Amino acid sequence: MEVQKTALYNYHKNLGAKFVPFAGYEMPIQYKDGIVKEHISTRTHAGFFDVSHMGQFFLEGDETLVESLEKIIPADLKNLKINHSKYSFLLNNEGGIIDDLIITRTEKGFCIILNAACKENDIKQISQFLKKHHKHLLNNDLSLIALQGPKSVEILEKLIPGVANLKFMTGNNFEYEGENLYVTRSGYTGEDGFEISISNTKVEKLIDYLISNEVKPIGLGARDTLRLEAGLCLYGHDLNEKINPVEANLKWAIAKKRKEVGGFNGWEKIKNLLANGSEKIRVGIKPDGKVIARENTKIFSLDNNEIGFVTSGTFGPSVNAPVAMGYVKSEFSEVGTSIQLEVRGKKYGGKISELPFYKKSYVK
Amino acid sequence: MSEKKFSKKHEWVSLDGDVATVGITKHATEMLGDIVFVEVPDAGKVVEKEGQAAVVESTKAASDVYSPISGEITEGNKAIANDPGSVNTDPEGASWFFKLKIKDKGEYDSLMSKDEYDKFCKENPS
Numbered sequence: 229m230e231v232q233k234t235a236l237y238n239y240h241k242n243l244g245a246k247f248v249p250f251a252g253y254e255m256p257i258q259y260k261d262g263i264v265k266e267h268i269s270t271r272t273h274a275g276f277f278d279v280s281h282m283g284q285f286f287l288e289g290d291e292t293l294v295e296s297l298e299k300i301i302p303a304d305l306k307n308l309k310i311n312h313s314k315y316s317f318l319l320n321n322e323g324g325i326i327d328d329l330i331i332t333r334t335e336k337g338f339c340i341i342l343n344a345a346c347k348e349n350d351i352k353q354i355s356q357f358l359k360k361h362h363k364h365l366l367n368n369d370l371s372l373i374a375l376q377g378p379k380s381v382e383i384l385e386k387l388i389p390g391v392a393n394l395k396f397m398t399g400n401n402f403e404y405e406g407e408n409l410y411v412t413r414s415g416y417t418g419e420d421g422f423e424i425s426i427s428n429t430k431v432e433k434l435i436d437y438l439i440s441n442e443v444k445p446i447g448l449g450a451r452d453t454l455r456l457e458a459g460l461c462l463y464g465h466d467l468n469e470k471i472n473p474v475e476a477n478l479k480w481a482i483a484k485k486r487k488e489v490g491g492f493n494g495w496e497k498i499k500n501l502l503a504n505g506s507e508k509i510r511v512g513i514k515p516d517g518k519v520i521a522r523e524n525t526k527i528f529s530l531d532n533n534e535i536g537f538v539t540s541g542t543f544g545p546s547v548n549a550p551v552a553m554g555y556v557k558s559e560f561s562e563v564g565t566s567i568q569l570e571v572r573g574k575k576y577g578g579k580i581s582e583l584p585f586y587k588k589s590y591v592k
Numbered sequence: 593m594s595e596k597k598f599s600k601k602h603e604w605v606s607l608d609g610d611v612a613t614v615g616i617t618k619h620a621t622e623m624l625g626d627i628v629f630v631e632v633p634d635a636g637k638v639v640e641k642e643g644q645a646a647v648v649e650s651t652k653a654a655s656d657v658y659s660p661i662s663g664e665i666t667e668g669n670k671a672i673a674n675d676p677g678s679v680n681t682d683p684e685g686a687s688w689f690f691k692l693k694i695k696d697k698g699e700y701d702s703l704m705s706k707d708e709y710d711k712f713c714k715e716n717p718s
Contacts, residue, residue, distance in 0.1 A: 263651040264626040449625075449651060518676070520629050520649050543628035543651055550629070572647065572654075 234280035235371050235428035239435060243445050250448060251345035253281040258447040266450035267545040270417060271586075274377030275446035276438050283347030284370050284425060285354075288337040289362035296357040297338065301331065302473070302492045304483035308333045313397045313412055315481050318353055323472040323494025323501070326353055328463050332399055332412060337363075339410075341372070341423075343463045371431040375438065376421035376446075376454075383441045384411075384422055387434075391422060405430050416451070418458025418586055456551055457544045459512060459583030465523060466510065466539040466553055474501035475555065477510040477583075508536060509561045512581040513552040513569070519576045520550045521569040527556055528568040528575060535560050535567070544585055551585045552578075596684070597700055598709035599660035601642070604684055607700055612661050615688040616648065616679070619713050624650040627679045632668030632690050639665065639692065641699055646689045648679065661699045663692035 232253045240247070245256035256278070258266060269275055287293060294305045303316040310333050318326040327346040332339045342350045351366060358364065375384055385392040388402045391411050399412030407430055415421040426434055439445075446454075452462065461467045461476065472494065473479055479487075479502060486492060487502060515521050525538035541552030552569075560567065563582050568575040594607040602620035606613050621627065629649035639645045639659040646657035646668070668690045672679055679687045694700065704712060 257652070258625065262625050264628075453651060518629050518673075519631075520654070522654065543649075545626075545651075 232281070234278055235431055236278045236280065236435065239432055240278065240445065245445070245447065248448070251281060251343070253344060255281060256445070256447040258449045259445045261444065263447070263449035263453060264545045266444060266446045267453050269444045270377045270419060270446055270450065270454055271546050272378070274375060274379040274383060274421070274438075274441075274443045275450070276435065276443050277374040277376065277446050277451055278371070279374050279423070280371040280431075281344035282372055283340075283342035283344065283350065284367045284372060285340045285342055285347070285351060286334070286337070286365045286367055287340070287358075287362060288364070289359070292359055293337055293362050296359060296362065297331075297354070298486070298492060299357045300326075300354060300493050301329075302482040302486045302495075302498075303331060304485050305331070305333070305338070307485075310335060311399050313399060313414060315397075317467075317473065317478075317481070318350055319473075319493040319498075320353075320469055321493050323497040324469040325463075325467045325471055325473065325476065326350065326469055328461060328467055328478075330412075330414065339425075345464060369428055370425050371428050373424045373426065373431065373434065374415050374417075374421060375424065375443065376415045376417040376419045377443075378420060379443075380419070380421040383438065383443060384424075386441075387437055394422075396420075405433060416458070416460055417454035418460070418584055418588055419454075420588070452540075453542050453545060456540050456542055456553065457546055457584065457586035459553070459585060461510075461553075462540055471555075472498060472501060472506070474498060475506045475508055475510065505558055507558060508555045509558050510539075510553060511556055511561050512583040512585060513538065513541075513554055513567070514579050514581040514585070515550045515552070515569055516577040516579070518550060519569070519571050521552045521554075521571055521576075521578065525552070525554070526570045527554060528570060529560060530566055530568065532568070538569070547585045551581075553583070556580070594700075596706060597660075597703035598706065598712075599658070599703055600712065601658050601660070603658065603660045605660050605700060605703060607694070607697070610694055610697075611666060611691055612663065612694050612700065613688045613691050614645070614659060614661070616657060616683055617709070618683050621680050621683045624648065624652070624655065626651050627676045629654075630672045630676045630679060630689070632670065632673055633665045635665050635667055637665040639663065649676075657689055659690075659692065660703055661692070661694050662696060663694040665690055665692045667691045
């Protein structure tokens, strides 16, 4: 398959981006400043992320569309208000996570933001449940820009008046340069911020404005350190088709009503797990020293029994220490439990930690 | 102290009598990005030429640091283990990785000069 590029590819190049192949796209891993500076400037000022590789999947239909989608998504879509968003997932028959996503109710139906690496399969999986009269479109004419950080609201409000009134996990239509664009107050960094769905033809102009307001470009490297500090999962690493939402410690994302009534893929299994707990569970991990426990690091109990593995691990620039997430046997999941991490054949001490590692309050 | 010599794996070596000082080059730090973890060898460890001797990790990945020269470690630089970021600021000065007592000066002589190394980096961009 040919490597794909986002509409901003040349723009990134001019900003000094270093590219890596990611989910079939050439994406910036970092710019001139490097990962730590990009991370810190997002936390202290604001940064923008080109996340146009992610799928913007639009669905239109009547109330039967809700029934169709609820068979594969365990959110309460029936009661989701227009312009409100939920974090949820697509589930397979075993309750495994096919992808994690953000779903927003629109006037005509729904918009689902899908991970780049999963989007084609996701659409296949969703389509199985759709009826003939439901319309759907993966819109590749739109870019998606995440603007994240404490100054985001002040900067975007000057350009697009009204965005400051959005609450966390809600969105609306706005006008910019004579075109409609859709803005949600959301993101994946643990900071206040927005995600802006904008046509490929106008996106450069928006970025020009952001850069003139000292908003730095942020690559995938800092996106990873930011989301990990915020305790957020990365699909393909912390989540996959063999992991269910109970194991992933994401049962909060299954709507209360849906937990009781069910009617979605894998519910029987999930119902059982909700009642009895799972054998393993996702936890936060803090190594005691400076050692970084990266993905696939084996986790041992103090008496040297293997009890789990790391799924994401890096150095957290705002925590100023190494941070990791992984799966351990549930009896070792209590915060504060001492564990050992095997790095390069040597065992290092660590502790089960609360998530997130870094906390800020969203605008509610 | 002798002039610095360079390896294809982006380490530098300087020689004082039969004790060599080894570090990673500025070019290496630029490729690695922000360095957040360093592990240096303890005194007494014997290393072979091109054998793994230390570890350096950036926000992106972990990399081995090889000794461009055989010998017995006399000292690891604990200062960089405590402050890994200092490797980015002064890689070819205060932020050396380890010192070792060498066996064969011929190994040092066979390494690249500064000019040869710069040319090597230009021809092998990564």
